[in-house]
Amino acid sequence: MMSGHKTVFQTISAAAEALVKDDGYYGNYGGSFIPEILVPAFAEIKEHFAAIKQDEAFWQEYCSLLADYSGRPTPLTYADRLTDYFGRAKIYVKREDLNHTGAHKLNNALGQVLLAKKMGKTRVIAETGAGQHGVATATAAAKLGLTATIYMGREDMERQYSNVFWMKRLGAEVIAVDYGSRTLKDAINEALRDWVSSFETTHYVLGTASGAHPFPAIVSYFQAVIGIEAKEQILRAEGRLPSRVYACVGGGSNALGVFQAFYPHGDVELVGVEAGGEGQGSGRHAARIAYGEGKAGVAQGFKTLFLQNNDGQMKDTYSLAAGLDYVGVSPILADLSERGRVRFTAATDTEVVEALEIIMKTEGLIPALESTHAFAGAFNDITESSGSDIFIINMSGRGDKDIFNVAEGLQDDEWKAFIRRKARQFENAAR
Amino acid sequence: MMNGKHLSGEKPGNSKMRLAERITGSPSGQPIQIMTHQILGYPDFDTNYEMIRLFQESGARFVELQLPFSEPIADGPVFLHANQASLASGTTTKQCLEFAERVVTDFPGLSFLFMTYYNVVIQYGIEEFVKACAAIGIQGLIVPDAYPEESQEFMEACRQNGVEPILIVTPYTSSERLVYLSAVTGGFLYCAARKGVTGTKTSFGKETEAFITRVRSIARTPIAVGFGIQSDQDVRFLEGKCDIAIIGTQILTVLEQEGLSGVKRFLKTIIPA
Numbered sequence: 001m002m003s004g005h006k007t008v009f010q011t012i013s014a015a016a017e018a019l020v021k022d023d024g025y026y027g028n029y030g031g032s033f034i035p036e037i038l039v040p041a042f043a044e045i046k047e048h049f050a051a052i053k054q055d056e057a058f059w060q061e062y063c064s065l066l067a068d069y070s071g072r073p074t075p076l077t078y079a080d081r082l083t084d085y086f087g088r089a090k091i092y093v094k095r096e097d098l099n100h101t102g103a104h105k106l107n108n109a110l111g112q113v114l115l116a117k118k119m120g121k122t123r124v125i126a127e128t129g130a131g132q133h134g135v136a137t138a139t140a141a142a143k144l145g146l147t148a149t150i151y152m153g154r155e156d157m158e159r160q161y162s163n164v165f166w167m168k169r170l171g172a173e174v175i176a177v178d179y180g181s182r183t184l185k186d187a188i189n190e191a192l193r194d195w196v197s198s199f200e201t202t203h204y205v206l207g208t209a210s211g212a213h214p215f216p217a218i219v220s221y222f223q224a225v226i227g228i229e230a231k232e233q234i235l236r237a238e239g240r241l242p243s244r245v246y247a248c249v250g251g252g253s254n255a256l257g258v259f260q261a262f263y264p265h266g267d268v269e270l271v272g273v274e275a276g277g278e279g280q281g282s283g284r285h286a287a288r289i290a291y292g293e294g295k296a297g298v299a300q301g302f303k304t305l306f307l308q309n310n311d312g313q314m315k316d317t318y319s320l321a322a323g324l325d326y327v328g329v330s331p332i333l334a335d336l337s338e339r340g341r342v343r344f345t346a347a348t349d350t351e352v353v354e355a356l357e358i359i360m361k362t363e364g365l366i367p368a369l370e371s372t373h374a375f376a377g378a379f380n381d382i383t384e385s386s387g388s389d390i391f392i393i394n395m396s397g398r399g400d401k402d403i404f405n406v407a408e409g410l411q412d413d414e415w416k417a418f419i420r421r422k423a424r425q426f427e428n429a430a431r
Numbered sequence: 432m433m434n435g436k437h438l439s440g441e442k443p444g445n446s447k448m449r450l451a452e453r454i455t456g457s458p459s460g461q462p463i464q465i466m467t468h469q470i471l472g473y474p475d476f477d478t479n480y481e482m483i484r485l486f487q488e489s490g491a492r493f494v495e496l497q498l499p500f501s502e503p504i505a506d507g508p509v510f511l512h513a514n515q516a517s518l519a520s521g522t523t524t525k526q527c528l529e530f531a532e533r534v535v536t537d538f539p540g541l542s543f544l545f546m547t548y549y550n551v552v553i554q555y556g557i558e559e560f561v562k563a564c565a566a567i568g569i570q571g572l573i574v575p576d577a578y579p580e581e582s583q584e585f586m587e588a589c590r591q592n593g594v595e596p597i598l599i600v601t602p603y604t605s606s607e608r609l610v611y612l613s614a615v616t617g618g619f620l621y622c623a624a625r626k627g628v629t630g631t632k633t634s635f636g637k638e639t640e641a642f643i644t645r646v647r648s649i650a651r652t653p654i655a656v657g658f659g660i661q662s663d664q665d666v667r668f669l670e671g672k673c674d675i676a677i678i679g680t681q682i683l684t685v686l687e688q689e690g691l692s693g694v695k696r697f698l699k700t701i702i703p704a
Binding site: 031032033034035036037039040179180185189192193196197199295297298299300301306308310311312313314 | 500501502503504505507511512515518523524548549550551553554555575576577578581582598599600601603604605608612623626627628631
């Protein structure tokens with residue numbers, strides 16, 4: 001999968017180590033603010049992660065799974081029709097949607113479930129927002145022979161029920177979280193509550209590059225493959241690096257995945273696109289950095305920028321895309337933003353739905369609503385670019401899961417009529 | 432916020448006595464002391480006040496006042512709901528501090544501690560928060576996610592202002608770490624009797640006893656045991672083994688199911704006359 005004379009571990013660690021810190025601090029952010037009961041669990045993970053970081057056999061096994069099971073490398077598709085549509089920068093799309101289970105999430109889930117197995121665990125737990133991380137964890141657990149429990153906010157279950165269906169069919173237990181905003185942050189809290197009771201047998205497969213140290217580092221390592229491939233692919237296709245790399249940012253795993261390999265190249269602009277929801281000033285968004293409303297704080301085991309009130313209580317977030325609807329952000333990205341290495345912007349729901357229609361009709365691609373934020377961010381910037389620029393957009397996942405939300409967003413009357421017919425069929429059958 | 436009358440640190444009753452002295456120097460002769468718990472603003476501050484009155488009347492000596500937080504990761508379902516409900520009704524840090532000042536003044540027989548999460552302290556300002564606690568007469572702070580190695584500023588502010596940072600140990604804490612935590616805790620060591628969050632029943636038996644014995648052999652402070660104490664039998668089990676039994680969730684459950692009179696009856700069963 002990775003070319004050249006370097007070993008798999010050397011390639012991954014070279015990309016990840018540019019950003020990942022052994023002490024778990026990224027400028028003012030990161031750390032490990034955990035209840036005492038989790039100290040042994042974190043000590044165990046740190047020890048095993050340090051060991052596997054040096055274990056070439058582990059990385060070979062991991063990369064074999066990525067290649068032979070998940071289907072990597074994913075292509076870097078030249079979006080010629082989209083490029084023509086705007087008539088500015090050349091647009092390339094990194095196709096994480098073509099991973100097995102349809103998103104970049106499987107890279108991390110396979111890595112962490114493999115790590116869990118090495119630690120002797122028999123069960124994994126995970127939180128999920130859009131459901132992709134839940135599906136990926138359930139899939140990896142099925143493949144590697146562990147049991148899985150997935151926590152998901154009730155609100156997100158309603159928005160992403162197709163993924164709930166798949167998680168259950170894959171053998172996972174799915175537990176609805178019925179408090180707070182019933183979204184991703186609440187699912188994380190509930191997974192942590194499970195973990196403080198179960199860490200002896202259970203590994204918590206955190207889905208994004210957030211949480212207490214060493215989770216941001218672990219997830220960065222397992223997602224580094226995205227950028228490693230993209231860099232090789234763009235050099236092969238164009239003979240030079242891109243001008244900009246765009247990725248959507250919820251917790252930050254796909255963004256860090258694609259950014260890491262480009263991070264040392266200062267002339268490549270890295271752009272994180274947050275969920276603008278109903279726009280700045282609406283109070284209904286998840287743009288912690290782009291709207292300047294995130295404030296440093298400690299919650300869920302780590303220090304980062306959170307959307308919170310003056311008393312430190314977390315605010316409710318909102319996005320059309322369940323996977324971006326998170327109150328905090330990766331401490332690594334918070335630091336990169338402060339150091340000016342990643343530029344943050346936001347795309348509103350309206351811009352995302354418009355972008356989705358353009359992408360579908362010009363390229364025949366159906367990105368997830370989360371990933372569509374990255375496209376919308378790039379489209380918002382494209383007038384400032386020229387034909388000599390190259391954009392890479394990380395398409396972190398595919399949009400099949402979003403059919404209900406998209407149909408609703410597009411006010412598709414035919415779809416609504418179909419749903420009504422199906423509902424009547426089920427009701428009649430139940431009588 | 433503080434009306435100024437207590438800023439000198441002069442407080443009524445014997446609360447000027449350091450926490451550890453209060454525990455070991457109990458004049459009551461009770462074989463074990465009781466620490467109760469309240470989530471401030473839940474169900475409302477008036478009920479909090481009446482509960483604290485019952486605590487004093489029943490002979491409890493220590494009260495843990497929890498400032499609610501939106502992400503209480505160490506709390507079980509009963510406290511989780513109470514945290515959320517309190518915040519939904521508009522509870523603020525300022526209100527909690529004002530309430531605490533009132534009860535410290537009105538109930539001099541009790542020692543008060545705050546329990547909360549680190550972000551509440553950080554957003555108030557670590558130094559300012561600890562100073563406010565000292566001014567009110569709050570004797571200890573239990574902040575489960577202020578991991579001591581990461582919270583030097585908080586630990587230092589506590590030391591400087593004479594407010595005890597109470598650290599938690601668990602059956603899974605290594606003996607080496609126990610030595611460290613015992614050295615840096617203030618007042619007492621809070622022993623969580625089992626893994627998990629608050630509120631689930633603990634099976635008190637040989638394992639608990641072995642854990643307490645291990646802590647006792649290392650700790651340089653009094654020790655308190657909490658998590659899952661639900662009945663007078665649990666309290667009797669702990670008598671002679673630790674200094675304080677901490678009862679939280681069960682009191683709230685009784686309040687929710689049987690009201691204040693139920694709490695009064697319950698307290699009578701667990702606190703020796």
